[in-house]
Amino acid sequence: MNPGNRLLILLALASMLIIACSKNDESDILEYSIVSQQADVEIDGLKKEVNLTFPETTLNGRAMVAEFTLSDGAMAYVNDVDQISGKTSNDYDLPFYYDIVAENEKDASRWKISAANNDYTLSWGLGGFQQHSQANNRSYEWYIDQFGTGQHSGNNCGPASTTMAARWSFPAFSKTTADARAAYRPGGGWWYTNDINMYLTDNNIPHSIISLSSEKTGTEQIIKTRLSEGYILILCLDMFYIRNEADSRFRVDKFYTAASAGWGHFIVLKGYREVNGNVYFEVYDPYCNSLKYSDGALKGKDRYYRSEDIFSATSIWWNYAFVISQAGDRKGVEGGLDPSTVPVQWGR
Numbered sequence: 443m444n445p446g447n448r449l450l451i452l453l454a455l456a457s458m459l460i461i462a463c464s465k466n467d468e469s470d471i472l473e474y475s476i477v478s479q480q481a482d483v484e485i486d487g488l489k490k491e492v493n494l495t496f497p498e499t500t501l502n503g504r505a506m507v508a509e510f511t512l513s514d515g516a517m518a519y520v521n522d523v524d525q526i527s528g529k530t531s532n533d534y535d536l537p538f539y540y541d542i543v544a545e546n547e548k549d550a551s552r553w554k555i556s557a558a559n560n561d562y563t564l565s566w567g568l569g570g571f572q573q574h575s576q577a578n579n580r581s582y583e584w585y586i587d588q589f590g591t592g593q594h595s596g597n598n599c600g601p602a603s604t605t606m607a608a609r610w611s612f613p614a615f616s617k618t619t620a621d622a623r624a625a626y627r628p629g630g631g632w633w634y635t636n637d638i639n640m641y642l643t644d645n646n647i648p649h650s651i652i653s654l655s656s657e658k659t660g661t662e663q664i665i666k667t668r669l670s671e672g673y674i675l676i677l678c679l680d681m682f683y684i685r686n687e688a689d690s691r692f693r694v695d696k697f698y699t700a701a702s703a704g705w706g707h708f709i710v711l712k713g714y715r716e717v718n719g720n721v722y723f724e725v726y727d728p729y730c731n732s733l734k735y736s737d738g739a740l741k742g743k744d745r746y747y748r749s750e751d752i753f754s755a756t757s758i759w760w761n762y763a764f765v766i767s768q769a770g771d772r773k774g775v776e777g778g779l780d781p782s783t784v785p786v787q788w789g790r
Contacts, residue, residue: 465546468513477507494557502571503534503557515545535718567692569718576669577713584609585743588728591619597790600633602728603676603708608647612769632788635678639781648767650778658753668765675711676764678787679755684747694746708789721749760787
């Protein structure tokens with residue numbers, strides 16, 4: 443054999459040996475499942491995400507154990523804790539991250555792990571595992587954005603919330619927010635709680651006023667009970683104590699600015715969700731000003747305010763609530779307080 447050809451062959455063999463002996467630089471999750479749990483699993487190698495969808499009957503993601511397959515020779519860590527397939531447990535209630543280190547110990551990637559028992563609460567910012575929900579909806583549109591409701595729209599949260607409640611109670615109710623404003627304080631200014639009471643009475647909308655509690659758990663239970671019975675509520679509260687949203691993509695917390703205490707406001711409560719052990723009240727907030735999510739939905743519709751924030755905002759401002767029942771259901775709102783004994787408060 444020509445000495446030159448022999449050298450080329452030796453160099454090629456050496457190169458192949460080097461390549462064969464080099465360590466893997468890949469850091470991917472190839473397979474993923476949860477031990478003893480049914481879940482749909484989506485592995486997105488481009489986004490570096492694993493998304494798990496559990497049945498609705500799986501009410502939490504605590505202490506779950508994953509079985510997984512990684513790139514050859516790769517290792518996985520969660521907060522610097524070595525992950526062993528089929529043995530290491532993690533809390534799946536909230537998203538967390540796997541750090542995957544390749545066999546060569548130089549290359550790495552971060553993978554987001556998300557889990558839920560439904561298709562929406564996680565993307566709304568509430569958390570992944572819903573334990574219970576109640577929504578007193580209607581098959582027709584009854585939400586009102588107070589902006590665009592006339593000359594005094596900036597102060598029309600009271601007329602708008604009251605008209606929403608009337609529309610919910612009586613499907614054929616045809617009066618507008620402008621009609622409500624014309625009936626009480628037509629010259630402008632804030633509406634007061636007694637204006638709401640009188641306007642509902644004038645239009646035969648069954649309602650009562652109830653006291654809320656001096657304790658967070660008490661107020662939460664009072665509101666949940668009334669909503670579970672199929673009613674809706676109007677609250678007068680200080681929006682300064684409803685926290686600001688942390689992420690504009692989500693549907694939780696306040697989406698506008700209430701810069702100082704004393705920001706009185708009226709909203710409608712129409713349901714609640716218990717997610718990851720936390721209670722969120724589902725509201726129609728009229729102070730929307732046409733703001734929308736990326737999917738085109740108005741931000742004031744089906745907004746979620748935390749139970750503890752609702753307590754703080756009502757207890758410091760007006761620790762009562764209007765309970766609204768369906769038209770014809772007078773019995774459902776019997777036993778309320780005498781309106782003349784209830785302190786009066788305002789909202790903008």
